[in-house]
Amino acid sequence: MMMDEQQNKKQHKGGRNHKKNPSIHRYVFRLTDEENAKFLSLFDASGADNKAHFITSVLFEKQIKTVKVDMAAMDYYMRLTTLFGQFRAVGVNYNQIVKLLYRNFSEKKAAAYLFKLEKQTAELAKLCRDITQLTEEFEAKHLRKNEKK
Numbered sequence: 516m517m518m519d520e521q522q523n524k525k526q527h528k529g530g531r532n533h534k535k536n537p538s539i540h541r542y543v544f545r546l547t548d549e550e551n552a553k554f555l556s557l558f559d560a561s562g563a564d565n566k567a568h569f570i571t572s573v574l575f576e577k578q579i580k581t582v583k584v585d586m587a588a589m590d591y592y593m594r595l596t597t598l599f600g601q602f603r604a605v606g607v608n609y610n611q612i613v614k615l616l617y618r619n620f621s622e623k624k625a626a627a628y629l630f631k632l633e634k635q636t637a638e639l640a641k642l643c644r645d646i647t648q649l650t651e652e653f654e655a656k657h658l659r660k661n662e663k664k
Contacts, residue, residue, distance in 0.1 A: 588657060595650065605639065 546554060563569035612632065616625040 585657070588653075591653060595646075598646070602643070609636070 558566055558569050561569055561572075563572070609632070613629065616628050620628070
């Protein structure tokens with residue numbers, strides 16, 4: 516029985532599989548506070564998983580992906596998306612109101628209410644044009660300017 520137990524231990528050796536080309540060479544370097552701050556900002560901007568991969572990609576001139584997030588543009592986009600959702604809700608409500616007016620009121624009274632609704636709709640359309648113009652100005656001043664850099 517002792518012999519069988521020893522053979523089982525040799526056959527079922529645990530642990531990870533060995534790498535084909537392990538990284539066995541190690542280098543150490545030191546940075547000043549300013550250099551470290553710059554290194555960390557570059558590392559954060561690169562989106563790399565770990566610092567070792569980032570350093571080797573810089574050393575061997577591999578392409579590094581940098582992502583810059585403009586929080587003002589992100590905030591503007593989120594608010595614009597919310598506003599767009601509200602516009603869609605207004606459109607749905609508009610259709611429901613027109614149906615209810617013709618169903619519950621006489622044609623003359625429904626036409627009077629629709630006239631008021633048309634005035635409000637014209638104001639809403641003007642507001643929509645203003646928002647579109649502001650968005651185009653914002654993109655021209657802030658977003659496209661950053662793309663050229």
